[in-house]
Amino acid sequence: MSIRKQLAPPRPLAVGDVISAHSRDLGEWTAAQIIRINADTQTAAVLELDWSGPEPSSVADLGDVAPLRLTHHSWNGGLSFCNHAWVLPRSYKVIGSMRLLHDHPANSWAYGWNLGDQLARQRRWDRGAGEDPAAAWKAEYTGETVNEFLSRPAAPRPEVAHLTIRDIDSLDCAQLVQRFPQLTRLHLHGRLGLLHAAGELNRLACLRRIHVVDLFGMTEQDRLRPQSVPEMESVDLHGIPADYAAAMRSTWRPEIPAGTYVSIRRARKPDWVQENRNNPLRDWDGREQISTTTYNRAVAQYKTTRKAVLQTLAEEPADGRSAPxxxxxxxxAEAFNQLDHQKGFIETVEREELFAALDHIVNEAEALHGPGLEDARNSLISGAESVRDW
Incomplete structure (x- = not known):
């Protein structure tokens, strides 16, 4: 049975439409125009307008508006214009339409809708404030530091609306919700870590965006429920338990027409987690331009290289290691040259990850033999650099 191609955005949206949303960065409403809609990529080209003010009810409330041009930081007067996923967030509204203020395709892509962010940056720049000020409503931690923070008695921090936590090995969601009860955005990035009591996130009634990467321990009973988080606009989950992924898909896909973007990828079985915990190339599994065959060959080559390095460091004297x-x-490098010639998948990110994989091997060796293997690290990299064409 063929899947019918979607021809229009889930929420009604047309070229020429003017959309408006409240911006936390500005403390006011702002607006943008839809310049193009692409059904093949399911994107909308969005041109931000140089306007902010009270909530508008129609295009007439905007007055004589112009496109937003950016000169802050490294911008050189270009338009604030890029492609967005065509799911219009539920808190955004169409206030009418007007003649197009621009008629060319957008050449950049945005992650999430953040209407007002660029206008706020530009206005700060125009006032002579070069750097973005620290905002009390934004917080960022590592997994280690947030766990230390949560373990100490302290009053809740309701002023924090956007929270990002990286490098998570273990995190108690019940403690998190108690300390940060008014979150609207939550980004959690793990190292194949564990989320405990993930169902407690349903207590974040104001939550609009959740982004979870490489975290496990959640079950289908922990899924977020629309009646608990009714303002949800983005469910972005990558590298999560398969059962939880299935439950979240079935729960949130019906909410897409109401304005919830849903991206759930790389659902993992428990055995995958165990097999890949020490695999620095594990993020390649399921990446868009990397086939399963290519991924398996890459991992096999990494394992071959790892075995050879560890054996050399264990058997060769320090003054005889450089050449091997x-x-x-x-x-x-030559193995990945050949693989890339066949498949053409190594870009900037993959190149950095291939060198990071060599670092990972040497770090593992230092854990076994003690520190002081910088010469070994340099020899590996020198050999790779001498022949790589990726």
Whole structure:
């Protein structure tokens, strides 16, 4: 059975429409115009307008508006104009339409709708404030620091609306919700870590966006429920338990026409987590331009390289390691040269990850043999650099 191609955005949206939303950065409403809609990529090209003010009820309330041009930081007067996923967030509204203020395709892509962010930055720049000020309503932690913070008695922090936590090994969501009860955005990035009591996130009644990467421990009973988080606009989950992923898909896909963007990818079985905990290339599994065959070959080559490096460091004297390690580095790079020639998948991110994988091997060796293997690290990298064409 073929899948019918979606021809229009889930929420009604047309070229020429003017949309408006409240911006936390500005403390006011702001607006933008829809310039193009692409059904193939399911994106809308959005041109921000140089306007903010009270909530508008129609285009007439905007007055004589112009596109927003950016000169802050490294911008050189270009338009604030980029492609967004075509699911218009539920808190955004269409206030009418007007003649197009621009008629060219957008060449950049945005992650999430953040109407007002660029206008706020530009206005600060125009006032002579070069750097963005620290906002009391934004907070960012590592997993280690937030766990230390949550373990100490303290009053709740209702002023924090946007919270990002990175490098999570373990996190208690019940404690998190108690300390940060008014979150509207929550970004959690794990290291194949565990989320405990994830169902407690349903107590975040104001939550609009959730982004979870490489975290496990959640069950289908922990799924977020629309009646508990009715303002949800973005459910973005990558690298999560398969059962939880299925429950979240079935729960939130019906909410897309109401203005909830849903992206749930890389659902993982428990055995995958165990098999890949020490695999620095695990993020390639399921990446858009990397096939399963390519991923498996890449992991096999990484394992071959790892075995050769650890064996050399265990058996060769320190003054005799340089040449064999350089040769291992060359073999590693040549193997990925061949793989990339066949599949054409190594771009900037993948190149950095391939070198990070070599670092990972040396770090593992230092854990076994003690620190002081910088010469080994340099030899590996030198060998790879001498022949790589990615």
């Amino acid at each position: 390690l350089e040769e291992i580095g060359r073999a590693y």
